[in-house]
Amino acid sequence: MKMTSEITSDLQIITVLEKRIDGVAAIQFKNDVRELTAEGDTAAILDLSNVDFVDSSGLGAIVAAMKLLGTDRPLHLAGLTPIVSKVFALTRMERVFKIFKTPLEALKTNEAKSA
Template sequence: MRLEAEERGDLLVVHVQEERIDAAAAIQFKDRMREVVVTPAPRVLLDLSKVTFLDSSGLGAVVSVMKLLGPERRLELAALAPVVQKVFRLTRMDRVFTIHEQVSDAY
């Protein structure tokens, strides 16, 4: 799972460099995120602009990362493709996460 991270003040931006977060990639995604979020930023922004498909396993992996961060750190999402956005909306997880139209909206 290819992830690129950059710090922007109190924000850690994690760019997902894969098209899919599905059952085959969910465990790798969680493992890589566990490595990346050791940076102690209070906010973590997940850039999903390259992700065109996310299934229930992928959604579960994103929720797991949110739980991993704990209550003192926020996981936010940005640049969701329409199909990915639909998954969050149908599961009402769009009410759990702060979702930004673009990565730059979170700065």
């Protein structure tokens, strides 16, 4: 799965470059997040601004990714597009994550950097 990772001193930004996180992509997504976050020890922001479709399998994979990082390293979200936002709202999972408009907004606040 196409993703990029940028590591700053106190935050890692993971940008998903695919349009879909669905049943086909879910396992690959989890494996790639595991690989990209293996080295760091900071909180992470998952930038979903290029993703226009997440279904329940994709949502499950994002929750799994959050668990992979462990309780000391929160996973936040940024850039939710309309359908993705709807999935998080209807399943109430929007309460489980901190959600920022953009990764830049997350970088500007200290809120993202601590658990």
